[in-house]
Amino acid sequence: xxxxxxxxxxxxxxxxxxxxxxxxxxxxxxxxxxxxxxxxxxxxxxxxxxxxxxxxxxxxxxxxxxxxxxxxxxxxxxxxxxxxxxxxxxxxxxxxxxxxxxxxxxxxxxxxxxxxxxxxxxxxxxxxxxxxxxxxxxxxxxxxxxxxxxxxxxxxxxxxxxxxxxxxxxxxxxxxxxxxxxxxxxxxxxxxxxxxxxxxxxxxxxxxxxxxxxxxxxxxxxxxxx
Amino acid sequence: xxxxxxxxxxxxxxxxxxxxxxxxxxxxxxxxxxxxxxxxxxxxxxxxxxxxxxxxxxxxxxxxxxxxxxxxxxxxxxxxxxxxxxxxxxxxxxxxxxxxxxxxxxxxxxxxxxxxxxxxxxxxxxxxxxxxxxxxxxxxxxxxxxxxxxxxxxxxxxxxxxxxxxxxxxxxxxxxxxxxxxxxxxxxxxxxxxxxxxxxxxxxxxxxxxxxxxxxxxxxxxxxxx
DNA sequence: AATGATCCTTAACTTTTACTTAACACAGTC
DNA sequence: GACTGTGTTAAGTAAAAGTTAAGGATCATT
Numbered sequence: 001x002x003x004x005x006x007x008x009x010x011x012x013x014x015x016x017x018x019x020x021x022x023x024x025x026x027x028x029x030x031x032x033x034x035x036x037x038x039x040x041x042x043x044x045x046x047x048x049x050x051x052x053x054x055x056x057x058x059x060x061x062x063x064x065x066x067x068x069x070x071x072x073x074x075x076x077x078x079x080x081x082x083x084x085x086x087x088x089x090x091x092x093x094x095x096x097x098x099x100x101x102x103x104x105x106x107x108x109x110x111x112x113x114x115x116x117x118x119x120x121x122x123x124x125x126x127x128x129x130x131x132x133x134x135x136x137x138x139x140x141x142x143x144x145x146x147x148x149x150x151x152x153x154x155x156x157x158x159x160x161x162x163x164x165x166x167x168x169x170x171x172x173x174x175x176x177x178x179x180x181x182x183x184x185x186x187x188x189x190x191x192x193x194x195x196x197x198x199x200x201x202x203x204x205x206x207x208x209x210x211x212x213x214x215x216x217x218x219x220x221x222x223x224x225x226x
Numbered sequence: 227x228x229x230x231x232x233x234x235x236x237x238x239x240x241x242x243x244x245x246x247x248x249x250x251x252x253x254x255x256x257x258x259x260x261x262x263x264x265x266x267x268x269x270x271x272x273x274x275x276x277x278x279x280x281x282x283x284x285x286x287x288x289x290x291x292x293x294x295x296x297x298x299x300x301x302x303x304x305x306x307x308x309x310x311x312x313x314x315x316x317x318x319x320x321x322x323x324x325x326x327x328x329x330x331x332x333x334x335x336x337x338x339x340x341x342x343x344x345x346x347x348x349x350x351x352x353x354x355x356x357x358x359x360x361x362x363x364x365x366x367x368x369x370x371x372x373x374x375x376x377x378x379x380x381x382x383x384x385x386x387x388x389x390x391x392x393x394x395x396x397x398x399x400x401x402x403x404x405x406x407x408x409x410x411x412x413x414x415x416x417x418x419x420x421x422x423x424x425x426x427x428x429x430x431x432x433x434x435x436x437x438x439x440x441x442x443x444x445x446x447x448x449x450x451x452x
Numbered sequence: 453a454a455t456g457a458t459c460c461t462t463a464a465c466t467t468t469t470a471c472t473t474a475a476c477a478c479a480g481t482c
Numbered sequence: 483g484a485c486t487g488t489g490t491t492a493a494g495t496a497a498a499a500g501t502t503a504a505g506g507a508t509c510a511t512t
Contacts, residue, residue, distance in 0.1 A: 091337070091339075091340065094340065094343075095339055095340065095343050098343040098344060098346070098347040099343060099346075099347075101347075101350075102347065103347060103348075103351065104330060111317065113317070113321055114317065114320065114321065117320075117321045117324040117325055118324055120324070120325070121324040121325075121327070121328065121329060121330075122329075124327070125305075125329065125351070135299065135300075135301055136299040136300045136301075137300055137301055137302065141299070159458075159459055159460080160459080160460095161459080161460070162459095170301060171301055172301060173301055173302055174371075174372045175371050175372060176371065176372055176373045193460090193461065193462090194461070194462060194463085195498085195499090196461085196462070196463080196499085196500090196501095197460080197461055197462080198499095199498095199499060199500060199501085200460085200461075200462090200500090200501085200502095201460085202499090202500090203500070203501070203502095216498095216499070216500090217373050217383070218385065218386065218468090218469060218470070218497090218498060218499070219385075219386040219469095219470080219497085219498070220373055220386065223372065223373075226302065385469080385470055385471085386470080386471095387470080387471070388470095419471085419472065419473090420472070420473060420474085421487090421488090422472080422473070422474080422488085422489090422490095423471075423472055423473080425488060425489065425490085426471085426472075426473090426489090426490085426491095427471085428488095428489090429489070429490070429491095442487095442488070442489090444479095444480080444486095444487065444488075445486090445487070
């Protein structure tokens with residue numbers, strides 16, 4: 001069981017279904033809470049501030065669409081992901097749900113695999129900074145797992161700082177990274193290094209891969225040219 | 227037809243389906259391009275940099291899942307939304323698709339309403355990011371993230387003060403900015419510079435973009451002409 | 453623990469670029 | 483026609499980044 005820190009709230013009036021979903025989500029390492037109708041759902045949501053809510057549409061007291069609309073009005077939940085559960089073929093609910101601000105819906109009966117992949121797909125969007133795996137742009141492929149940079153059919157094993165600097169710049173091609181930002185993300189907030197340190201590492205990257213890929217924006221910082 | 231600036235790419239090997247989807251999206255005001263197989267899809271994507279891609283899974287040359295995986299490796303497309311088209315009940319593709327980094331999928335046969343509400347739901351999530359960092363007026367686009375000024379299909383990398391001055395004036399087209407105000411906002415309160423300094427920077431901007439965009443209000447300051 | 457290799461940071465120096473100034477020209481106003 | 487505010491230009495100055503080599507830190511190897 002991998003560890004991840006996402007909080008998920010499951011709201012449905014049928015206890016069996018809640019249990020079934022909660023069980024599957026917990027097995028994946030999510031932190032799961034639950035509620036059994038719309039009103040309770042809102043209360044729990046306000047308390048635990050989940051990253052994602054699995055929300056049944058047909059419920060007593062307050063249906064899923066209303067819950068969704070209510071939550072979306074609150075800035076706290078503007079970026080909370082919401083997945084609806086709908087009865088098979090209920091196209092109307094589906095449209096209403098998405099219009100109410102939901103991010104996805106799943107048709108009952110629920111298949112665990114489908115549920116989990118969709119949850120994962122949505123949550124991935126929540127942590128965009130994560131640069132795991134491979135990162136390709138132009139002639140470059142950055143392999144963060146192996147700490148390797150593939151460039152034009154060759155591959156290089158860069159020193160750590162050089163690698164992290166390049167990886168940072170490449171993570172958003174074209175974006176100008178302020179020197180402060182670079183220091184924070186590559187060197188961390190605690191360490192204080194001199195002004196020329198960044199330059200020296202930039203220079204090494206330019207020596208390796210040519211001057212055309214990293215450009216200077218004077219007074220601001222550096223950027224990777226797409 | 228409302229105006230929105232989102233670019234959508236449709237990739238499917240069946241011309242009828244492409245046409246059908248393109249027609250529906252265009253009616254909503256989206257800027258739509260299309261491709262007829264995976265390889266072409268990637269090429270077009272790299273050219274137009276769409277905000278969202280509607281991607282068929284079953285295609286010759288390169289199937290949708292592969293296209294998706296390829297694109298996701300490139301930081302440029304890290305936040306590009308991807309919707310898969312799958313045949314009815316093909317649960318395996320669905321899971322593979324979402325694992326490959328898709329944001330949603332739609333089961334064929336496609337119903338326009340479903341397609342459009344889902345497209346809208348996904349794009350809504352994108353908007354706040356898109357807006358920040360870009361400022362468009364007339365022929366100008368100020369990109370503060372890349373520190374670039376796009377002007378009539380060309381782009382310029384201005385020195386800092388010039389950039390900030392232009393950005394200030396353009397932030398409220400038509401408004402007259404007092405010289406004092408300009409000094410405060412661009413130069414800061416601490417620094418004291420001579421009278422002619424502003425003029426010189428205004429002049430540089432006029433040299434670059436022509437005299438028609440920035441006009442002098444004698445005794446007061448300058449303004450950007452909309 | 454000693455060795456050697458690699459990597460990181462620094463400091464001094466050079467180069468480049470951007471910014472400011474000063475001197476003067478011009479235009480409109482009283 | 484003196485005054486005020488802005489336009490223009492080129493030259494001087496300041497600031498940021500580039501470059502280099504050297505010293506120290508770190509790490510793997512023996």
